[in-house]
Structures are given as C-alpha cells and as structure tokens.
Amino acid sequence: MGFSNLVFLWTAILPIIVLIYYFFRKKYKDQHVSSTIFWAEAMQETKASPYLKHLQKNMLLYLQLLSLILFVLALLNPFVKSTEMSGEQAIWIVDTSATMLAGKDNTTTFDQHKETMKSLVSELSGRPLTIISTGDEPKTIVRQETESAAIHKAIDSLEVTYEEEQLPKAIDMAQAFIGDTSTSIYLFTDAVDRGELPIENEHVKWIVKGANKELENAAITRFAATANGEHTLPLIQLKNETKRELNVQLSLSNEAGEVLIEEQLALGSEEELTKTFEELPITAVLSANLQVEDDYESDNSMVTLVGNGMSQIVIDQQMHQLVQKGFQSLDTDVKIVPSNQLVSMANEAMIITNQTELLGKTNTPIMLIGRNDETAVEVNNLVDVSEDPLFAFSSLEDVYVNSIYPSFDDYETIATIGGKPFIQRSSSGDIIVLADIQSTDWPLHPSFPLFLWSVQNELMAGTTSLGTFSPNESRAISLIPGDWSIYASNDEYISSFENARQFKAPTEPGLYTVKSQEEEKPFIVQLPAQERSIQEGTSFELGTLENSGEEETSKTSLLIWLLLPILLLLVIEWEVQRRRGFAN
Missing domain, CATH: 3.40.50.880 (Class I glutamine amidotransferase (GATase) domain)
Known part of the structure; x- marks a missing residue:
C-alpha cells in the first residue's frame, strides 16, 4: 500500500486543531443548588452507564475527528499494489504425472499447484491464457481464454493421469502458441532441470513452480514372479530415497487378497535392496505392498502376472x-x-x-x-x-x-x-x-x-494374458474381433472397444481384465519406472522478456472507499448537531 499525493500530508494538522479546540473550550463546574438537590436521584440511571454518557457528551468530537482523518487520507490518495503477469499472454504447462501425488499433511503437490493457479487468475488482467497438460499426448485444456469463470472451471477439471510427464512434448506444443508474442510460461511440476527448458527465445519467460523440498519416499522399483513346479518364485527390488534408515513391512498377496508372506525389513539410507522368496504357493497374480511412513503412496504397491516357468x-x-x-x-x-x-x-x-x-x-x-x-x-x-x-x-x-x-x-x-x-x-x-x-x-x-x-x-x-501396460497406453493387442469390455479387479466397468487396435489401457495402476462372451484375459497397468522415484522440488525463474524482466504491477486507488464513509459521517454529524440544537 502507498500514497500518491504526499504533498497533502500537511492537512494532518486539521484534526489536531479540532482536538486542541475541544481541550480549550469553555468548561462548566457542577454546583449543587438547594432547589435542585433531589435531581441526584433522577440522575442515577445516567450514572449507571458512564461510558454511554461520555460517548453522548463527546459524540460530535469523535465524528469530526474521524471524518477529518478520513479526509486527510483521501487527499493523500492511498492505493494498493497488485501484481500482474508480465508479457502479452500466459501459458501454463501442468504436470499430471503420478509423482504429483506426493505431498505432506494429506496435501499433494498437484492440489497445491491448483490452488496456486487459482490465485494467479486475478493477475492475468485480461491477458489470454492457454493451459496444457503433460503426457504422451499433451492436451490443450483451454486456449487463449480470458474469462475467469472458464479458467477456474478448467483448473477444477485437471486430474492426475499417472503417465510420464513427457515434458519436451508439452513444450513443443507450447511453442506453437508463442510466435512473436511476449509470453510468460508457468510450469507446474515437481522437479525439472534448467537445461530442459529452452531459453533461446527472447519473447519467453519461464516461471517454474516445484514441489516441497522435504518430501521423503521409499518405493517398490521392480517386481516380477515366475512359477516353478508347485511354487511361485518372486523377485522384488526396494529403494529408500531418504537420508535416514526406514523400517518397512513388505507383504505379498495372491489374487484373492490372501497374504502369502509378510516380513519386516530395515532399509538403510539411500539403499537399494533386492529380495527373493521361495516356495510360495502357486498363484496367477501376485501383489506386493510396502507399509512405510513416507510422502508418496503410489509407488508402495505393485502387481505382477506370474509367468509359467515350467511351460515348454x-x-x-x-x-x-x-x-x-x-x-x-x-x-x-x-x-x-x-x-x-x-x-x-x-x-x-x-x-x-x-x-x-x-x-x-x-x-x-x-x-x-x-x-x-x-x-x-x-x-x-x-x-x-x-x-x-x-x-x-x-x-x-x-x-x-x-x-x-x-x-x-x-x-x-x-x-x-x-x-x-x-x-x-x-x-x-x-x-x-x-x-x-x-x-x-x-x-x-x-x-x-x-x-x-x-x-x-x-x-x-x-499366452494367457495381455501383459503389462503403462497408464493410458494405446497399443494394438492380439484379440479376436468382437465386443470387448475392460473391468477392474472389483468387477467395476471401465470401458469397451471392438477393434483390437482401439485398445487403451485405464488410467490408474492395478489389475484389470478384458472380457467378451467367449473369453477373458487379465492385464496389468503399471506405473512407469520414472514415476517410482521422486526428486527434490525446484522452483525458479528463467529468462527475461524483452520489454520487462519483472512482473508488472498496477495501482488500485482506495479513494472511493474513503469518500463514501466521509459522506456518511457528515450526515451523522449534521443529525447530532440538529438534535442538540444549532445554538448550542
């Protein structure tokens, strides 16, 4: 907040003059007179409320002082500074990968970024905004939008897709909207290397909003299993990404959810541990679950289809x-x-x-x-x-x-x-x-x-399943023509397709099944290896615009908010004076 007319600061003497006048005004001394001695009893009610009596007695003074103070502030023309985005347009690239679900206190990085985006809408000041989400196929959520309501609706619609961020693809899409227009590009992600951002364009300024730098994580990085005779042989890799030792509980379950084995493990600082188990019962699907206190849950579980090692x-x-x-x-x-x-x-x-x-x-x-x-x-x-x-x-x-x-x-x-x-x-x-x-x-x-x-x-x-897919992966699969439907492990319907070339894996990792009237085959949607590790969050700014390297600011005058109270106070003063009598 500031004042643009400090030359009128001398008018602050006006309320002081009024105050001095009241100090030196003529005062009356209370004097008891015999014919009015019984008035004391009549005044008991007034004495019971001394503060109200004081306010009634000095009401005009307070109103005059307040109106004069507000008048002085109005002459100084106070204003409030508001920040606006630099550049003629803005582009937001939003990372929707699985690692955006990491966070502390039940608040994910993705949710924090959405709140930041909503707060930035007021700084657009009519500038067009384009929002791009990352992934194997980046999507334009809104394009050259200026309406705040539409932008807020688009922000609310953003969801994590669990795909790899594929940041270069999103940047290439953003380049198509830049041209020769000065642009502020906001990148909402968890971590990114400065070298990944192109800075040769003098019309672009990068503002990177990263994740919390204190996030901790332990993950299941690899998991596979094969059948050998009457037993299942799993192979699993765990990784501790923290700089302290973690006590974890690892459990393996079959497709019915029955726990086959459970073991307590100690993972040293930044340790990577490979673990094998022998003589587990035969099962078609094996699930691994890691119980650990960390800030990223999506990489604490993994599912694998058990290969038949005894097949010829x-x-x-x-x-x-x-x-x-x-x-x-x-x-x-x-x-x-x-x-x-x-x-x-x-x-x-x-x-x-x-x-x-x-x-x-x-x-x-x-x-x-x-x-x-x-x-x-x-x-x-x-x-x-x-x-x-x-x-x-x-x-x-x-x-x-x-x-x-x-x-x-x-x-x-x-x-x-x-x-x-x-x-x-x-x-x-x-x-x-x-x-x-x-x-x-x-x-x-x-x-x-x-x-x-x-x-x-x-x-x-x-031979008995479709194999493993990445989230939202589109791939031609070997299925006979017909009506096929995708179901989750709890028999929840996901989607349908007719042509095997139209198959698209679901978004969330887990075990799924494709079904037709004659056949059904299981398959797994697995987090990509890159999404099973989190990096230290990074936030920074890179590059400057040719016309302005700083964020622009505007001054919003508060004069209108002072003139209205002054007018109201003058009306109240006139009414108080009228009731007391102008002669007094």
Missing part, C-alpha cells in the same frame, strides 16, 4: 549353444529340435529361432535371435536401452556387439546400437534380437540370463 521352450537346433545353456540355466523344460520341425510345434511352446518366416504364423510367442533372410553389417558401439520392462533386471550398457541385422520397419525398437535398432518387439509381442549371440560378448555378462528370464516371463504370461 523349444530351441532351434541351429541356435548357438550359449542360447541353449542360457535357457537351461533357468530350470525350465527346454527341448532342442531340428529347424524343419519347428512348424509342427509352433502352437505348443515358446520358440527360440532365427527363422523369420515363423513370425506371425503361430499362436505362441517367438524369440528371434538373428535372421536367416538377411546379412549382418558390422557395427562398433555399445548398447543403449529404453525404459522397457524387459530391462528391469538387466542392464545392457556394457554389452559389445560386432554386427547386427537390418531391422523390421513396423516393429517397436526397445534397444539400439549407435542409433540403429538392436532389440525390437512385434505388434503381437514377439521379441527380436537383431544379432547372432556369437557376434556379441553378451553371454559373458550377468545380464544375459536375467534378460532371458525376463523374456520368458513376458512371453509366457502373454
């Missing part, structure tokens, strides 16, 4: 013995058969081969190692893997590959060598390794048997 695996006789030994080390039923007999077993077992003609011709999964229809070309680089669940327990970063085969155009690439595809996945779930094992040093690394175990677990589960 058929390996092409032409494959290298290292491949045969690798699968045999997993304690599975492995058969070595001639190449010409693979077709007859194509619908009975998981096949390991290099014959590309078998792709798409079987009802069972295929792992293709090398190709028999192409010639390998020499490469000289290391492997770079993606955040695919297939590499959850195996890192291929130190694997050397001498030569690779040409890739399949329509398949998803999940690992590369020097930018060229190395491992791919077909639309039906087949795994393709575009190299002969003998042209790599992969079998010398511990990641080799772990990778084979992951492939076996994924492909065998795919």
